[in-house]
Every structure is written in structure tokens, then in C-alpha cells.
Amino acid sequence: MRIDLRMSGLGGQGLVTAANLLGMAAVNDGHCSVVVPFFGAEKRLAPTESYVRISDEKIHERGEVGYPNAIVVFHPDVILQDKCFTMPFYSGFRRGGWLIVNADRPLLSERDAGALADLEARVLYVPASRIAREVAGTELATNMAILGAVVGATGAVTLESLEQAMAQRFGGAKFVASGTTAVLDDVLRRKYAKVKDLVDKNMESIRVALAFVQNGKG
Amino acid sequence: MAERTAVSPEHLLFEAPREKHYLIGNEALAEAVKRAGVDVVVVYPITPQSEVSHLCGDLWAGGFIGDYYRGEDELHVMVSAMGAAAGGTRVFTATSGPGTLRGMEAIACWSGYRLPLVCAFMGRGVGTPANIQPDSVELAYLLETGMLIFHAEHAQDLFDMTLQAYAIAEQPEVHVPVAVFVDGFFVTHSRETVELPPDHLVLHPYDPAVAPVPAMDMEAVPVRMARDCLVIKSNFISYDANASWQQEVWAAHQRARKHIDRLMGGLVEAVHPRAEILLVASGSAAAQARAAMEAARAEGLDVGLLKLRSIRPFPEAEIAALTEGAKAILIPEYNLNGWLAREVLSRIDRHSRVFAGPRVFAGMTMAPELILDEIRRLAPARP
Numbered sequence: 001m002r003i004d005l006r007m008s009g010l011g012g013q014g015l016v017t018a019a020n021l022l023g024m025a026a027v028n029d030g031h032c033s034v035v036v037p038f039f040g041a042e043k044r045l046a047p048t049e050s051y052v053r054i055s056d057e058k059i060h061e062r063g064e065v066g067y068p069n070a071i072v073v074f075h076p077d078v079i080l081q082d083k084c085f086t087m088p089f090y091s092g093f094r095r096g097g098w099l100i101v102n103a104d105r106p107l108l109s110e111r112d113a114g115a116l117a118d119l120e121a122r123v124l125y126v127p128a129s130r131i132a133r134e135v136a137g138t139e140l141a142t143n144m145a146i147l148g149a150v151v152g153a154t155g156a157v158t159l160e161s162l163e164q165a166m167a168q169r170f171g172g173a174k175f176v177a178s179g180t181t182a183v184l185d186d187v188l189r190r191k192y193a194k195v196k197d198l199v200d201k202n203m204e205s206i207r208v209a210l211a212f213v214q215n216g217k218g
Numbered sequence: 219m220a221e222r223t224a225v226s227p228e229h230l231l232f233e234a235p236r237e238k239h240y241l242i243g244n245e246a247l248a249e250a251v252k253r254a255g256v257d258v259v260v261v262y263p264i265t266p267q268s269e270v271s272h273l274c275g276d277l278w279a280g281g282f283i284g285d286y287y288r289g290e291d292e293l294h295v296m297v298s299a300m301g302a303a304a305g306g307t308r309v310f311t312a313t314s315g316p317g318t319l320r321g322m323e324a325i326a327c328w329s330g331y332r333l334p335l336v337c338a339f340m341g342r343g344v345g346t347p348a349n350i351q352p353d354s355v356e357l358a359y360l361l362e363t364g365m366l367i368f369h370a371e372h373a374q375d376l377f378d379m380t381l382q383a384y385a386i387a388e389q390p391e392v393h394v395p396v397a398v399f400v401d402g403f404f405v406t407h408s409r410e411t412v413e414l415p416p417d418h419l420v421l422h423p424y425d426p427a428v429a430p431v432p433a434m435d436m437e438a439v440p441v442r443m444a445r446d447c448l449v450i451k452s453n454f455i456s457y458d459a460n461a462s463w464q465q466e467v468w469a470a471h472q473r474a475r476k477h478i479d480r481l482m483g484g485l486v487e488a489v490h491p492r493a494e495i496l497l498v499a500s501g502s503a504a505a506q507a508r509a510a511m512e513a514a515r516a517e518g519l520d521v522g523l524l525k526l527r528s529i530r531p532f533p534e535a536e537i538a539a540l541t542e543g544a545k546a547i548l549i550p551e552y553n554l555n556g557w558l559a560r561e562v563l564s565r566i567d568r569h570s571r572v573f574a575g576p577r578v579f580a581g582m583t584m585a586p587e588l589i590l591d592e593i594r595r596l597a598p599a600r601p
Binding site: 023027034035037038040041063 | 240265348350351372403404405407408409410411502505506508509512582583584585586587
């Protein structure tokens, strides 16, 4: 098994976090994974990318994924305003790959749609930001909904490992190990509730997006 | 802070059990600093090194580092590191790109004072146009500073080489500073699996009593730091003293070789060294070359890799011997100027065998496919 993902979006959308979670989940599944973030000195709204390589064998190369078999677009501006490091955004796309776009409706130009059809790309539109707002109550969970779509489309990692990665990332291993809240003092109890709420809402966003893809609505 | 157990470098590097962790390169480096038992860390944050500055602060807050502070700029940092090391303590610092150049006046003095401090240089572009992205041209500026230079391919190398650096630098017969060079972002910010020994293990403390230059204190005042007089007064004796002192630094590099062999497994990692086509690379370029080599071999092409772990001392005898039978030699690099190709070319013959490239710079990624294209071009025609 080998999958190379290129995530393109804007600074502040959580691409780096999403990539790290995906990589952690892959490692939890027993795979090898190397995650590489890519951004400039500017921060919010500037083009940002993250790359995730997952394989059953040791991965040597690093840096940008030039030849992805999954492209994940976090924001329509990546396509509509060329806000990405690769032009056009699907350059290097391998035949038969997954293109997952955070959008309510199709937004490819006729030319891009034709080029992607020639590559036999499987295109999914997932309203990840809307799902994040409606399910988690914040657009900040857009990256989580997108992760759900990635899992639903590619099966690159299991949902269980992704949930485990979520706890590792937001709660730390000790948080998971000390799940018996009865022994925690009030401060820890509040922290636990806050982190648990965050993880729960994120996971719910992931599940809704995953179901959206699995039900063929993408 | 939990109780810590002082152990030998051999135990820490080879015998202690290791656990897998999923870390970015900067975190792996901080884990090495933690186990190195560092007395003093002085740093100034600069991308892509900033996270290490921060993490070292956390280590100090946790009681793992004796003293820690942020200098006002890199020159201040490098001078402070020099003072702390001259005082007989184990010192760590780190910087990147423009920070390296800003601190260079002090950095170039470290070896002259025979200080065994370790600095992580987390390579990025230098000069203008401004660039925070990875570029190994920074290493070219360090080549003649008298430091030992190790080039990490990945986060595991970065962890291991940092500990190896202290163990080698502090040998009384070596006692020169070590640059652990690593490509920014490609390693510093990339997350991958790293195997770490337990964090209650720490290297035995540094013993300045066995240093070739006495530690600076009230009995050995600063004027004695360089052992001999400076070339201020023009006479033959002072010239001669200074010249021999400079030669002694480079002689120390040669004496470091046996310790590099013992603790790092040699200056060069050779994979399929008898192949017709050899890739010669270091750092992230070695990682890309390794991937290209595997793809080429899957196509039936006879390709091998010489990964240079050590740039100073430069493995000239090893490269000359290992490339003797190669029909073609490729030297992929992450910089425009090709410092590694120049180093290799000056040590081997039959230069028409050498393709000094490909080169990618200013932060772009050298896809293994780019190296693979060159391998295919240079491969002998097959029936």
C-alpha cells in the first residue's frame, strides 16, 4: 500500500494539523508515514500545503509531493484564484487518483474538468466548512470534516486510529490513559471535559463527512 | 524532575532499549539535547530553528538544562556559547541561515579555542531575495571554520548525530566544535518515526580537566584561552605558534576519524557500492537519492548510493576508493553552487564520469523522479 497526499489550502485552515493527524493515524494502523508541512513567512490566508506519505514500506523521500494520488483542496480559492504552490493545482496528479474539494458545488473550469477526466480522476465535492459549522459549531473544524472525507474516499487510515490520533494530539497519551475521571481533581475534570468535548465534536464532524462520502453525495 | 542515570555514549547509542515516537525533527533534536546532559543552552530564535529554541526553554523549565537564555542576536549567542564552553561546560546552541552568517565571526573562533560545543545548523536560504526555505548553501559557509560537520538525512540522524557529536567532540585528542547540519523544513518540520532510548538516561558529565586547553577561570584567565600568544607582535615565534595551532585543529579532525567510525559507523554509508552508477549525496539530498536508487534498481538499473555522514572530516580516501569502479557518478544537491560536487571532484580522477547535479535550491523539492531521469540518461545502453 502506498498513498501520497497533497493538501492545498490557506493559512489558518488547519492543514498542518490535519496532515499530522492523518500521519499519526497511519502509524497507529501500523503503517509508515512521513508528514511534511509547507508554508512561507506569511500566515493566515496565504497559500499553505501539507504532504502525507503513507506506505507499508520505509519511506525515504521528503519535501513536496510532486506526484500525488490524492489531492485535497481545503478552500475554493486554491482552484478559483490559483492559491497554491503547484500550477495548475492538479499538476503531477497520478492517473485514477482522488480529488477532494471543500465546496458546496462543482467549481472546476471546463478545461480543468477535462484535464482531470483525462486522468480518470475521482472528484468529490464535500461541504466540509458547512459540516464543521453545523456539527462542531465552528468553521475551525473544517479540517476535521475533510479528514472524514479522506478516510471515506481513500480508506488510507481507519476511523479508530484517527480517533486515537485525535486523543494523542489534543489530549496527549496521559489524557487517554487517565480516562477514569473519578480520580481527577476539579481542574483536571474541567480540562478533561473541555478536551473531550473538542475531540467529540471533531470526531462527529469526521463521521458526518465520512457518511456524506459513503452515501455517494460527494 | 525524575532521577537520571549517567551512562556512556556506547550505552546510550547502542545498548539502551529504544521506543518508537512520531516526532518532527525539531522535537527529535530537543530529545537529544535532553539526553546529552547539556549545562548551558543559549539561543536566538530564527525560522526554521525557532521551535528548538522554544523546546530547549521547556527543557530548562523541567530541570534538564543547567542554564538557558535567549541572546539579543546570533552574534551575542555564539559569543556567549563560546564563553560558556571556555568555562568548561557542555554547551548547545542552534541557528539557521542568516543567523549563521550573523554569528559567523564567533563561530569561526570556536575551533581556534578548541571548544567542544555542539551547534545545530538548520539549513535555510541566506542573503537576498529573502528566503526561509531549505537550502544547503549555508553549509558551504561552514566548510573551513574548523568545525567537524555531520549532515543529517532525517530526524533519526539528527537525534543520533547530536549525541554522537558530544561524544566525539569531547575526546581530549579531538576537542573541536561540531556542526550538526540538517535541512530546514524537510527534516526540522517533517514528522516521522524516531526511535529513542529512555529519557532518564543522560551522558556522563563533561570533564574539562582532560581538555587540551585549560578551562577559563580565575587561575586560567582569558588571555590564556588560545594557549599560545596571538599574532599581534610580529616575530617568527608568534607566526610559527599561530600556524601550528591552525594545523593542529585540522589534525584533530583526522584524529576524530576513529571515533566517527566507532560511534557513527563510518564517515560514509555505502549502499550497493560496486554499482555502475553511484549517487553521492548528504542530508535530504541523500534521502531523495535513496528513493531514486530504489526506483532505478526496480527497473533493473545498477545503481548505488554513497551517503556522506561526515563533511568534515571529508571522507576523501573512502570516496576515492568507493568510486574507483563506477562508470557514472551523480551528485544531487540542495543548493545552486554545488559545494559537494567541488569537494568530490577535487578528490577523484576521471572527471568525465561525474554529473555534478541535479541541483535544486531556494526551497523547492528535488523529486526522486528528477534524479531517476538523470540515472536513466547515464545508464549504459541495455540490449
